Amino acid sequence: MLLRVYQVLFVANFQQAAQYRVQAVAWLLFAVIRPVVFLAAWSAAANAQGGTIGEFTVGDFAAYYVCLTLVGQLTMSWNEYDFEIEIRQGKLSPKLLRPLHPLHYAVVENLVWKVTTLPALVPALILIAWTFQARFETQLWQLLIFVPSVVLAVALRFVFG
Amino acid sequence: MLGAADPPIYVHNLTKVFRVHEREEGMLATLGSLFRRSFKDVPAVHDVSFEIADGEVVGFLGPNGAGKTTTLKMLSGLLYPTSGEVRVLGHVPSRRESQLLSAITLVMGNRSQLLWDIPAADSMRVLQAIFQLPEERYRRTLGELSELLDLDPLLHKPVRNLSLGERMKVEFAAALIHEPRVLFLDEPTIGLDVTMQARIRRFVAEYNRTTGATILLTSHYMDDVVALSKRVIVIHRGRLLYDGALAGLAERMAPYKLIRVTLSDAAADTTLDAYGETIEREENRVTLRVSREDAPDRTARLVQDLRGQVLDLTLEDPPIEEVIDRVFSEAEDTHEAALVAST
Numbered sequence: 001m002l003l004r005v006y007q008v009l010f011v012a013n014f015q016q017a018a019q020y021r022v023q024a025v026a027w028l029l030f031a032v033i034r035p036v037v038f039l040a041a042w043s044a045a046a047n048a049q050g051g052t053i054g055e056f057t058v059g060d061f062a063a064y065y066v067c068l069t070l071v072g073q074l075t076m077s078w079n080e081y082d083f084e085i086e087i088r089q090g091k092l093s094p095k096l097l098r099p100l101h102p103l104h105y106a107v108v109e110n111l112v113w114k115v116t117t118l119p120a121l122v123p124a125l126i127l128i129a130w131t132f133q134a135r136f137e138t139q140l141w142q143l144l145i146f147v148p149s150v151v152l153a154v155a156l157r158f159v160f161g
Numbered sequence: 162m163l164g165a166a167d168p169p170i171y172v173h174n175l176t177k178v179f180r181v182h183e184r185e186e187g188m189l190a191t192l193g194s195l196f197r198r199s200f201k202d203v204p205a206v207h208d209v210s211f212e213i214a215d216g217e218v219v220g221f222l223g224p225n226g227a228g229k230t231t232t233l234k235m236l237s238g239l240l241y242p243t244s245g246e247v248r249v250l251g252h253v254p255s256r257r258e259s260q261l262l263s264a265i266t267l268v269m270g271n272r273s274q275l276l277w278d279i280p281a282a283d284s285m286r287v288l289q290a291i292f293q294l295p296e297e298r299y300r301r302t303l304g305e306l307s308e309l310l311d312l313d314p315l316l317h318k319p320v321r322n323l324s325l326g327e328r329m330k331v332e333f334a335a336a337l338i339h340e341p342r343v344l345f346l347d348e349p350t351i352g353l354d355v356t357m358q359a360r361i362r363r364f365v366a367e368y369n370r371t372t373g374a375t376i377l378l379t380s381h382y383m384d385d386v387v388a389l390s391k392r393v394i395v396i397h398r399g400r401l402l403y404d405g406a407l408a409g410l411a412e413r414m415a416p417y418k419l420i421r422v423t424l425s426d427a428a429a430d431t432t433l434d435a436y437g438e439t440i441e442r443e444e445n446r447v448t449l450r451v452s453r454e455d456a457p458d459r460t461a462r463l464v465q466d467l468r469g470q471v472l473d474l475t476l477e478d479p480p481i482e483e484v485i486d487r488v489f490s491e492a493e494d495t496h497e498a499a500l501v502a503s504t
Contacts (some may be wrong), residue, residue, distance in 0.1 A: 001293060004290050005290045005291055007290075008286055008287050008289075008290040009287060009290070011283075011286075012276055012279060012283050012284065012286070012287050015278075015279045015283055016276055016277075016278045016279055019278040019279070019319075020278075090269075090272055091272075093234075093239050093267070093269070093272065094272065094273075094274030096238070096239055096257065097237060097238070097239070097262060097265075097266070097267055097274075098262060098288075098291050098292070099259035099262040099263050099291065099292065100291045
């Protein structure tokens with residue numbers, strides 16, 4: 001039953017998200033501008049010192065910022081702010097009057113945001129990685145613990161903001 | 162659970178006190194309040210008791226700030242009572258049990274429960290899933306609501322593109338899609354034009370007639386209450402002032418009646434002060450106020466004395482708006498007198 005509710009809520013929230021294309025583009029720019037600015041600065045500083053700062057090359061910095069942006073987007077949560085606004089404006093009341101915990105709406109909204117923004121963000125990050133020659137040196141075990149770490153981080157930021 | 166003899170709405174000694182932060186105006190007071198806060202207890206509802214029987218439509222009246230919405234919120238489980246007992250369909254509303262939430266609804270005229278950016282039909286699908294309505298029942302109910310409210314042209318437009326009246330109709334459909342047995346309607350016609358108000362009124366009456374739902378309705382439009390409710394509950398400053406028949410309200414709260422008389426042109430200037438207090442005079446139409454006890458005698462005497470000069474005459478209760486206004490004014494005077502006495 002809950003699966004059906006999630007499915008329907010997902011579709012409705014996706015339809016809502018699809019209404020605001022310009023907003024989605026603005027968020028994408030917001031997400032990629034920051035790593036690009038930092039990367040440009042670090043690249044300039046590294047190139048001025050013969051290509052490295054300490055042991056890190058421009059490619060290392062690029063890999064770091066690409067991962068940081070991806071993980072930041074995957075774990076992003078603003079539901080606690082929305083929750084506060086809903087309480088202040090009385091918008092939580094209709095949700096409390098239905099036989100479904102308000103938490104479920106927030107989970108779906110969060111999920112929809114990620115699903116709708118990642119398809120645009122990932123190509124942008126690939127482009128950044130290619131432009132700055134990102135160098136990924138990753139072991140299999142690191143990848144294996146990456147997945148549960150991100151899942152727990154998602155839960156952590158969802159609960160505590 | 163609700164027993165056979167239990168009323169669907171039971172309220173006993175219900176009290177709600179809000180704790181409100183208060184401070185003086187200005188920057189210093191703002192900074193001071195960061196370190197030392199003072200609070201004030203504001204009683205919103207005080208010791209209110211009533212019961213509403215199955216299928217009954219009750220008007221819940223009171224001026225702004227009387228405690229109507231607070232009471233409705235406690236009845237629907239949105240607020241915890243400070244003390245007292247509330248049971249709706251045998252459940253304690255603040256526990257938010259699924260069984261109760263699936264059987265009640267709260268319509269607030271100034272609040273929306275629909276998703277703003279998408280057509281209402283999509284919001285309805287969400288509600289269908291949440292209330293676990295089988296497809297057949299969902300289609301049947303939506304069809305009935307569509308017919309009653311003429312929703313067909315509205316369901317597929319984004320909610321944000323609907324006018325206030327159109328949105329209110331769709332809000333009603335969304336609130337009733339799960340066929341609730343108890344309806345709490347808080348100012349459902351607020352801001353609507355007279356045609357739409359009448360439409361909503363007819364719809365609520367029809368819903369009550371066909372489903373036997375129990376309805377508690379607040380409204381500042383007395384037409385709503387007169388059209389829908391035989392019984393009214395009046396509260397003022399959180400206290401219950403009257404609970405009884407709407408017809409009895411005037412009898413109990415307004416100790417006078419109105420004689421409306423239309424005189425012939427020849428007698429248009431006749432003074433009628435001997436029969437009652439003239440409160441309105443327009444050309445040859447005069448309205449007199451007389452005490453309830455004197456009303457039959459005065460009316461008979463007027464007809465007899467002005468035989469042949471009275472074209473039309475009615476003896477009636479004062480308009481319900483006037484009665485309500487009088488009730489609230491008297492309650493306010495009593496409250497102020499009590500305040501003066503206590504200082």
